[in-house]
Amino acid sequence: MSELKVTAIKEGTVIDHIPAGKGLKVIEILRLNRVNGGVLLLAANVSSGKLGRKDIVKVEGKFLSEEEVNKIALIAPNATVNIVRDYRVAEKFRVSIPDEIVGILRCPNPNCVSNHEYVRSRFHVEGREPLKLRCHYCERTIEGDEILGNL
């Protein structure tokens, strides 16, 4: 297996084992692409023993919290997060789905108040496998592709 060499970072966060093609979405959800942020690296379509193909996101000078990173569990349930300090992995964890998903998912119900008023969307996690969310406002449940389609 050939390992693509991507610039190592001195300090920051590396999110590994993102399903191929979802790396950009991860960057978007975590808002890593803002100007004045640290150097951001996306390695897309990297060979991986586990996934076949995967994406990797590295962000320099930023230590993402577990909570922040858990948001991406919706699209990358197998992602791993490495906190890098002085070129070494200081901490490593798997993402997990939080009990509440706030602000990153739009409610698919067009008549839901969260799509009309100034309010952050909010979902309660009712089931993890398969993933089932309930809108805090309209109480409608969403599952599977409907979740991915509204991220």
Place this chain on the structure above:
Amino acid sequence: MDWKGRDVISIRDFSKEDIEFVLRVAERLENELNEKGSLDYARGKILATLFFEPSTRTRLSFESAMHRLGGSVIGFSSAASTSVKKGESLADTIKTVEQYSDVIVIRHPMEGAARLAAEVADIPVINAGDGSNQHPTQTLLDLYTIKRAFGKIDGLTIGLLGDLKYGRTVHSLAEALAFYDVELYLISPELLRMPKHIVDELREKGVKVHETTDLEGTIPELDVLYVTRIQRERFPDEEEYLKVKGSYRVNCELLKSAKESMKIMHPLPRVDEIHPEVDKSAHALYFRQVFSGVPVRMALLGLTLGVIE
């Protein structure tokens, strides 16, 4: 559970103990009202009724409840005449209205509007219907009506008839009945069956559920027949509506095979699901059901205002 300041948004927020407590307080208030004629628990308190879409019955029921408690009422019953038309946000409307009142009752065409209002307001908010989502006071008054008529809810066999697919009322009633030891018959046209996730949930909670299209065959089993209207406006297309329109009609002929004690309920308004000849029979409970809305709403207003414990 401390009721003072509590919001009443969704029947899903209620435990069985909460429900039982409200029903007990409602019964107490109904008896007191019968004795004294009027009460003064809420004297000096103001209810604001914010009806962003018209629903005269529900509004009158809340207003009556507040007046019976000795309080007073302000409000509007159409968004057209308010600053909402000028583009004011729901949050701003709520923040403004709470300066004038002690408790808010809201009806809004959008799902989740009552929840949002409750998050914004410091005073209690009671949901009087948010789109096709929740109408918790209706469910409580339905339970209260059953309890008053039979002295209990446990042990009854209850039939839910009509539009079980789109009917908000029957969804939350079924969910609330799952707290009790009841047997449920879900009677509807094939096209309007109760959503599978609700049926599954009922079974998981140990309710004996039967799904059927056969009203005539089911009638003899029932203690309560809860009839709902098939609502044209809920249908995505007219053709589907025409297929099921007028599927069931409850008349005296049909009721010959019912238990003598069997009661018929309906959230009203009805169209042609129940023949007017049924009104005079001992089976008709639907006008009594309308009355039940008053003590139940009195209980909720009094408890959330903190003037009744």
